[in-house]
Amino acid sequence: MLATVVSRYVELRHAMGFKFHAQSGLLRGFAAFADAREDGFIRTQSVIDWAGHAPSGAQRRNRLLTVRRFALAMQAEDPQHECPPGDVFGRESPKRGIRHIYSRSDLSTLLAAAAQLEPARSLRPATYVTLFALLAATGLRISEALALTIDDFTDDGLLIRATKFSKNRLVPLHETTDLALRAYLARRARVGACDSNFFVSANGHRLCYDTVMSVFLKLVRSSGLREGPGKPGPRIHDLRHTFAVRSLEQCTGDPRSIARHVLALSTYLGHAHVADTYWYLQGTPILTAQIAAAGEVLFAQAQIRSFQSGHPVQTLARPVAV
Incomplete structure (x- = not known):
């Protein structure tokens, strides 16, 4: 059963320090597809057929290349595993895509849609409104926000631990953001949530990345910010791009002051190099x-x-x- 092989491979990637969220979901989806065909090993035709079900060219390539990397690793153990060619669905253009920069209206629409989530009187609407608003107000990565604990919320700001580049940083907060987070904690306490994680689901447990992404896509599509599956539109990571761009828009002065501002922005966002911050600007x-x-x-x-x-x-x- 390929599902067992995938589980072992995913555990290995996690043990090596990789988050491997999206990739593990894709590999498990492929394993279920292949097991339904009773494939004992990775078969090129099954990979192509499964990847071909994706709604867009970019997603088909991503599916193919994710399983291809898995197949290369498995071939080292057993040559009966087949490795599909990487260009079945064409080659991806190396150019950078245009990121969606949220307007005030976009953000209001997204938060209004989150406030209407069911169950209406549960913690769920408040959780997603606060989470998306925090991403917009601080430019945090979604993984950083979901990893926050109550103890990470301090009087000086948010303590972001072991970030993408394995370093901690302190993220100062605007007073309005601080008040919003305290209001969420108060609401959270009233429903009896006792989990140490800052953002929790309606049943009081830590939010799952895949669940958050599913809810986000549902909201941007139902609110008209994005069309159906396979269509381009706002991503959750674009909230980080928006924060970087809006921050630079507010910076005026001579080139030296702008350079200092960009350096401070790079530190605030948790980038290892200033060049990484330039990637976010458009x-x-x-x-x-x-x-x-x-x-x-x-x-x-x-x-x-x-x-x-x-x-x-x-x-x-x-x-x-x-």
């Missing part, structure tokens, strides 16, 4: 206007210097002979 109308204004200032300064030196600035590039 153009918005506000940033574009700020860049244009800065360019005008630089050009005006260059004109003044050129006038003083007697060498006018060339505004147009010279034509190049072909």
